[in-house]
Amino acid sequence: MIDKTEITICLGSSCFARGNKKTVQAIETYLKEHNLKDKVFFHGGHCFGMCNKGPILKINDKFYEAVDHINVIDILAKEIEE
Numbered sequence: 001m002i003d004k005t006e007i008t009i010c011l012g013s014s015c016f017a018r019g020n021k022k023t024v025q026a027i028e029t030y031l032k033e034h035n036l037k038d039k040v041f042f043h044g045g046h047c048f049g050m051c052n053k054g055p056i057l058k059i060n061d062k063f064y065e066a067v068d069h070i071n072v073i074d075i076l077a078k079e080i081e082e
C-alpha cells in the first residue's frame with residue numbers, strides 16, 4: 001500500500017482571507033492535472049497559530065509559510081512523487 005501524502009491547508013480566517021482561498025483552487029487543479037487525487041489526502045485545517053507567518057500550508061509534518069497560488073506549484077512538485 002502506498003502512503004498518501006497529506007496536505008492540510010489552513011482555512012483559519014487570517015490565512016483564508018490572505019490567499020488560501022485561491023490556493024485551494026490552485027492545489028485542486030494541480031492534483032487533477034497531474035492525476036494525483038488517489039495519492040494525496042487534501043483537506044482543510046483550523047488555524048495553526050502561526051497567522052503572522054501565513055498563509056500556511058502543511059504537507060505531512062512540514063509547514064510552509066507565506067504560501068500563495070503561484071509558489072504552491074513548486075512546493076507540490078517538490079513534495080509529491082508522481
Ligand code: FES
Nearest residue numbers: 010012015047048
Ligand atoms: S489562520 Fe492560518 S495559521 Fe492562523
